[in-house]
Amino acid sequence: MNDLVIRNRVKLVRIEQDKHTQGELAKLVGVTRQTMNLIEANKYNPTIKVCLLISKHLEVSLDHLFWMEE
């Protein structure tokens, strides 16, 4: 439809916190590591449910984690 891109700083925040591996976060959220990998690489457009779970486990707001670019 539009060519706007969804970006996130999941990987950045996860690494900064040095608390979970990609696989651990995936497990906490309830998705596979591959799905988390694609989300972190900004190659997916995840559902709000997954985003809310990531936000919860990383303890940062949705708005801080996800945004739009043109």
Place this chain on the structure above:
Amino acid sequence: MNDLVIRNRVKLVRIEQDKHTQGELAKLVGVTRQTMNLIEANKYNPTIKVCLLISKHLEVSLDHLFWMEE
């Protein structure tokens, strides 16, 4: 996987603002009215892209619009 529910106040905010009809908001966001209807009825788990577009056009934060309940 889990039985947690995603809720939103899209309809509430839209009606309060008295600015767009369901169909107009759908068009602005780039989805069909039916999709917007299901989102407003909390029967869908929309993608973050759609959520960000709704948030943008209603001019409220993601965190204010979407949350989780157990």
Place this chain on the structure above:
DNA sequence: ATTGATTGTCATATATATATTGCATATTTA
């Protein structure tokens, strides 16, 4: 009462988010 606009909802089709398995490459740690 009737018309027009808005909304709820159905049934079917398509696109894509997510799962599964597997393997190669980094990165860390002993």
Place this chain on the structure above:
DNA sequence: TAAATATGCAATATATATATGACAATCAAT
């Protein structure tokens, strides 16, 4: 420097978000 762990990324399968078209129900303004 080897072994263990973490990450990136294929290919294919499945579940579900979204589209399409249509119609009934609700509500507002005649």
